[in-house]
Amino acid sequence: MYITNAQEFQLTDKYDVTNQRSSGQQEEDIWLVDVIVTNNPESHVATLSISDFGLLDEIRISVLSNPDLEDINEILKVTVEYNACCSSTEEYYYLVSNDNDFISLPGIKNEYAYEPITDIHYIFPNQLFGKEGTILRAALQYTETATIKEIKVLRSIAWNDDDFDTEDAITAIN
Template sequence: MSVMKNVAVIIILLQSFQGINAQNVFTKTQEFFVTTKIMDQGKQHPSYVINLVSNREDINTISTLTLEDTELFEDIFISTLENPGLEGISKVIKMEIEYLACCAHVEAYYYIIKDDLSIVALPNLKNVYCENSDTDYQYIFPNQEYGIKGNILETQTFYNEETADVKYINLKQNFIWKDKIIEDLKTTAITSY
């Protein structure tokens, strides 16, 4: 149990330091929440249907996912990024689903809310946080530190071992926001040291 607590502390620290380093950060929100439906209650570890929904009347269900590995399921965290710096986008929702074993496995789902209230989902990202983890995958938007105008960057961020300062960022994927659609450039490059 002590290892799980250590892993949870590491995750919280990494997320906190990411927030400190960003100019505009994802923050916890009460505007969106999750509803859960247990599918086969006769099974020892039944699957769950998870609905990400909004408190607002003009937006209903954002996303529906099925969690199959419920034995290791731990928690769901929802945060938003207001005004991410993309034309026609009001906010980005990030939903992180955490599974705990010897390490924490976190699946991150990002949903872009357009001004017309339509929703665009980005490909989900997976992170594994163990005791000595010094990297994670994330999306960086134009108004965040290391952001590029008109681009959504899928990055792998490396942190210094002694501190939580960013050591460097490796660009994994570049999405261009153009005419209110996402274009996939399929590029890989180092963006920052």
Template sequence: MKNLILFAFILGVCVTNAQEFQLTDKYNVTNQRSIGQEEEDTWAIDVVVTNNPEHHLATLNIQDYGLLDEIRISVLSNPGLEDITEILKITIEYNTCCASIEEFYYMVTNDSSFIALLSVKNEYAYEPISDIHYIFPNQPFGKEGTILRAALQYTETYTIKDIKVLRSIAWNDDDFDAEDAITAINY
């Protein structure tokens, strides 16, 4: 009985400490503008801090503005990384013959500066059977002091069947721009 109570307590602590990204209005998309030639339909958007629009965070390119479905901005508070207050995730979703989702991640430091992680792009022809995400220490399957970039595989009921770690990044290694974005394609 004691073991059962201890197991329930540990499980409860893990579940309450595990967090997911929450939509926020703390950051905003502004200054949408066309770049390049008209027939390319490529646009640029700026991401700023809502209550301080002069605090420019990033400029992101929208490859085909006509196919843009949605832009979502969400945060993960207290991600479990030293001197990081939150993780900002910007999701750009395109709707074509197959869905395409591009995610940009930024770590927000204690002094309100931003550290970019490599972007992740997932493409789905049908139902998602696998995709790529970052997993932070305070999330389910997270690892202390480490950022995981992992491919998640799902069952038919959309529960996680398998996780394959693609890259394990020690948080103190801020050299994130050495590679191109990783793309997962589901067909």
């Protein structure tokens, strides 16, 4: 069953990135940043590793309210965008429970050599193409006018108020 009240992620200042620091790896340009709740800096969401700090373009934080998942208040998405000869993004998703616990989903990395043709995202029940009680990880294929042409579900995660196993990021390369 597909839900028709599609929602999009909205930029927010409810969360912030702070405490930028070197990872201590002398040879590599790796930096660490903390994602926190803005009005409660002690509320630590995650520590992200920024692999090519010199190529970092921006970090965007957005939320999806009322994702229609049991005991989940919102979805927090942190997008780390890099620009070099080609651009890439790393997306980190956190389910925010009604008790303000943060449950991490495996990260997703998208690389764009030219115009984005295909990229990978999570789709939640209250979004376009969402499925009731399920988190979908899907490859979205676009037309030249940036409308969605096709969706290929890569993984379907039934949500039952559970934790997820961590795994390596899934990468889409165009």
